Amino acid sequence: MGNTSSMLTQYDIEDVENHCSQRFTQREIVSLYQRFCALDRSGKGYISGDEFMSVPEFAVNPLSQRLLGILEGLNFKEFVAVLSAFSPLATINDKLDFIFRVYDIRNNGKVSSEDMIRVLRDLSGDFLTDKQRQAVVTQALEESGYSKDYSLTPEDFLKVLSNGGLKMDVEVPID
Known part of the structure; x- marks a missing residue:
């Protein structure tokens, strides 16, 4: 193989x-x-x-x-x-673990507000200003009980992201 x-x-x-x-x-x-x-x-x-x-x-x-x-x-x-x-059979924790890996820019097992802002910048392009991105990240962290200076562990990240619904299932086409 x-x-x-x-x-x-x-x-x-x-x-x-x-x-x-x-x-x-x-x-x-x-x-x-x-x-x-x-x-x-x-x-x-x-x-x-x-x-x-x-x-x-x-x-x-x-x-x-x-x-x-x-x-x-x-x-x-x-x-x-x-x-x-x-996969539709993956758990929410499996899906969030993958997303955490995307956000963990330094590959250090933690996601900082700067990491989140950087990913949000990649996702939003010119649609949001840096100030708007900062506000979005700060609000998401504060609503989950964290400050913008706190680096999230995978468990913390799960708490922040699991407040909303998460759907990331992909059907594998079979030839």
């Missing part, structure tokens, strides 16, 4: 299925593998940043650089494990 030119065996499929906590069916895993192999044009067993950026939907995503930091260089098994956060 390290080299994408080989086909998945039943053992590989079951291994990936277990690794992603059965959040994808075996047919979905095979479909994801085909897509993974199509993206891994170099055949190295992982998708490079350039290969990810060749996908128009990925390239225009305002968080593409943050997502690259999470996805680039993952082998297929690791890639599916990350994608499992988008």
Whole structure:
């Protein structure tokens, strides 16, 4: 499975299925593998940043650089494990853990108000001013009982974001 030119065996499929906590069916895993192999044009067993950026939907995503930091260089098994956060079977904690990783700009296990403002800047572009972004972040933190100077742990982050509904399910197309 390290080299994408080989086909998945039943053992590989079951291994990936277990690794992603059965959040994808075996047919979905095979479909994801085909897509993974199509993206891994170099055949190295992982998708490079350039290969990810060749996908128009990925390239225009305002968080593409943050997502690259999470996805680039993952082998297929690791890639599916990350994608499992988008499964309808994933828990809210799994989804929030993925979002936390996007916001954790320094990869230090904490999200500061500056991290949140930076991600909000990526998401909002010119639609919000820096002052408006600061106000949004400050209000979200204060409504959850935190100050703007506090760095959120994953548990704190869950508290802040779980105040609203969260939907991030993706259907895997099966060929």
